[in-house]
Amino acid sequence: MKTDCDLLIVGGGLTGLVAAWRAQREGLKTVVVAQGPGSLPFTSGALDLLAVYPTEAKRYRESPWEALSELIETEPEHPYGRVGLRGARAAVEDFLLYLEAGPLAYYRRGEENMAIVTGAGTIKPTYAVSVSMKKNRLAWSRRRPALILGFEGLYEFSPEQVVCNLQDRWGGLKAARLDRSVLLDGDRRLTVTQLAFEFERPEFRDRFAGAVKPLLGQSRFLGLPAVLGFDRVAAVCRDLEERLGVGVFEIPLLTPSLPGMRLAALLKRDLVEAGVDFRQGAPVSRLDEKGGHVSAAYRTGKSREERILAEYVLVATGRFFGGGLEADRQGVREMLLDLQVEAPGDRDNWHMASFLGAPGHPINRVGVKVDSMLRPVGPGGVPVYDNVFVAGAVLAGHDWVREKSGAGISVVTGYAAVDSVLAARARAGGGV
Amino acid sequence: MRIETQVLVIGGGVTGAGILRDLAMRGIHAVLLERRDLNAGASGANHGLLHSGGRYVVADPASARECARENEVLKRIASGCVEDTGGLFVALEEDKDEYIVDFISAAARTGVSVEQADLKELREEEPFLQPRVKAAFRVPDASMNPFLTTEANLEAARRLGARVFFYTQVTSMQRDRKRIARVDAIQAKTGEAVEVFADQVVSAAGPWVDQIGALAGADLRIAYSKGSLLITNSRLVNRVINRLRPPSDGDIVVPGETVTITGTNSIRVEHLDHLRTSASEVDRLVEEASRMVPALETARFIRAYAGVRPLVLADRDEPDRKISRAFTVFDHEKDGLENLVSIAGGKLTTYRLMAEKAVDLVSRRLGVDEPCRTAEIPLPGSGEGRALDTSQRLERLRVPPPGGEVLCECEMVGRQQIEEIVAELRKNGHPIDPNAIRLRSRLGMGSCQGGFCGYRTIGYLYERGLVSSKKGNEMLADFLEKRWNGIKPMLWGEQLRQEQLLEAIYCGSLNIDGSL
């Protein structure tokens, strides 16, 4: 039968974007259907691989790879366990080489995790960060004299909070705020996006540098909330460094989070350039399935229904936040194909008595169960469809929030799902 | 710290606050100790229903009469705390006709105003009400904000020279034959010991009244009955809706400012702390309340909370719902104690009357013969006017605060309001944390339940130098844990989605669960 695409990816979060990027490069004709932007615009843009393992002990791991091999040994049903160490390494390596070469110039510290300062004044472990946070890690790890600067009227960021929380371990750390009248007219509340627009303008940077210089004193670094422009962040940082003569870095915020938005925008742009057919807006509302095979997907828009014939389908619909899973008072459902998910008993057992405690809320491990090819399975572990694969946050058996493994799971399973598609195609005799 | 006073009041719920004000108005010097913050007990965990008395007419006529009278009084003197919504009693098809008949005649006997409603009119006034209602009656129920009420009483008392100490827990009492000679307390935040020497001691410790009694060697027989309540993020009804049947689970729906509060039930518990509402309680309350207001079945619930009613046990064993909801003033002379009074039971609706009775007894003992005037003189913030009507009140809530500087977006709480509250707290020597601010504003009461605005508030406290070192982040973690207890039972649908976002931000992005 004639199809519209080789691979239909449902979901435009990090998982869907990563999978599409790889699939298109492998020569698969790819369509992405994304109802919304997914989690990426809310993330710190820092890519976590695995930093806490086991989560029961809240044990921080300097080496994500060492932790990963242990996890794969002990938790074969974890998404990383399903893919295995070799697949994980290859995926992360390939994807990071791409990001490192791109305009966001991602940075990692060899094979180890790094630590960065967040807007809450906490220290977050992660595996790779965009160029604007490279010196965040450097300033913290060397405890160099630094000025943390906030903006009057930007409630998302309190430089005093950062400094108060860290000063016992970081001498030479200072907080200051810029009065908005120094920079802008009017007395409206400042927003993150408004500042980002301003920072892209050289005149604004000029005024900004003039106002900040006298505050620097002995500081060797200047830490700012993540507001330094959109896709030109690298150039903005460089320009500020030249004007001020200190290292400049960004600090990730609660929300909205520009570093996550930048990454989403970059991936989307590159995909579309590479030829991926990216359709945002109307969701996939139903699928044609027969005898364990899905042949078509339907998007229902306001006025019409659109049919997409696909050879293979990748479910990358995220969890509750993305819309891949939904819960009512009785239980949890997978929304696209009603794939098997098991809630952890009745609702009293979904969450722990403590919000922030260990090992993590049982509901977080709920998701779609898959085999080693990432095909969804039914009772008894048997695949229920021959041409459907599942990747990303929607998978069962992980708790990325506590493991600090969010982006890593998306990248590793996104790659692995495409590998599975390629293998299935090869078996079916379809050449690439 | 050493405190000398004429009267010591124990408990900072609505009853204790009412007592403090009444004492102060009669010229009696008084001090109040509260182990936690404003309304930490039942006063912060109720329906906020200013009863007309309708609920009690059949089974508990004494309570019904008290409610009917106090309903009128409070609409006058506490108008700033009351929203005069009006209320309805509705009988559904499955409800018994006999009860309707009993209800009407008992209302007439107890002086509770009841007026039959036109069902067609009703459908227009209450579009979310179950259409298959077989009979409905209008009553003068209203919605009452218990936090504003307690605060207004404390403020009135402070203006007359009374003193209030929060986070100050009574831990022991020294008895000298027939008198309590000294009351010992400890300040939770500083660990400082407090010694109080008072002529008279009034225990308004709600369900803890037996524990306070025990410190003095007085024996009070109290049972604890837990009731749970659920809040939605929007206002689905305009009036208080009661089920016209013998009091049972989930038969009251109250509009409270921007939300709807449904409940309640009655479950015996052994302990007063760490109250939880189970998933099955939630399910039952949602099911029952949706019979009256079907939209509740799919509404977005944002929080559950539970309070404990102290049930004063009579000698025989009675089912909890049958035990009178009237209050009891314990004159401990019979226990050989001349200077202790305990008061328990009753309702938010009758707090003023309860205070009056307790203070009457204390005054007699002190030889003071000033009359009670709390039924005539309005509370601060209540002027002499009538309670605001619904549209006026909602108008006030919707308007963005001056300067447009909003810290809490769900409930439109502005930075300026927070600044005023912080200034007030500092003036009263009260510890400053997001919980204290939440109790005095609507901060954190909306859909995010403080998830976003709690964070902003901490940033603000750091900015103003009101917290230092890691204290603010510890407060934030503590705030998130406290709100969790009320959120956990409500996590399905949209609320689960929102909570997953918050967990992802706090633990995933910011790593506050394990900062290195």
Ligand SMILES: Cc1cc2nc3c(=O)[nH]c(=O)nc-3n(C[C@H](O)[C@H](O)[C@H](O)COP(=O)(O)OP(=O)(O)OC[C@H]3O[C@@H](n4cnc5c(N)ncnc54)[C@H](O)[C@@H]3O)c2cc1C
């Ligand atoms: C607030 C937050 C902060 C985070 N911070 C970090 C961090 O600092 N570091 C890190 O490594 N990770 C972080 N993560 C985690 C990580 O980014 C996510 O786990 C990951 O992005 C999940 O990607 P996903 O694509 O599987 O799901 P999602 O991002 O949820 O995307 C799901 C996609 O599917 C779409 N969709 C769902 N149903 C349909 C349908 N029927 N039809 C069409 N489209 C549909 C959605 O619209 C969306 O586009 C964070 C996540 C969140 C939410």
Ligand SMILES: Cc1cc2nc3c(=O)[nH]c(=O)nc-3n(C[C@H](O)[C@H](O)[C@H](O)COP(=O)(O)OP(=O)(O)OC[C@H]3O[C@@H](n4cnc5c(N)ncnc54)[C@H](O)[C@@H]3O)c2cc1C
């Ligand atoms: C579920 C439920 C729903 C209700 N709904 C309504 C309603 O809709 N309308 C209505 O009119 N009434 C209602 N009520 C009743 C009403 O809430 C109570 O009658 C009223 O709040 C009692 O106030 P109180 O001050 O006597 O006790 P509490 O509010 O319980 O106050 C006692 C205080 O004493 C303090 N304390 C305890 N031990 C110590 C110590 N050692 N030292 C210092 N302080 C101490 C506690 O911290 C607490 O703050 C409801 C009650 C419940 C439980």
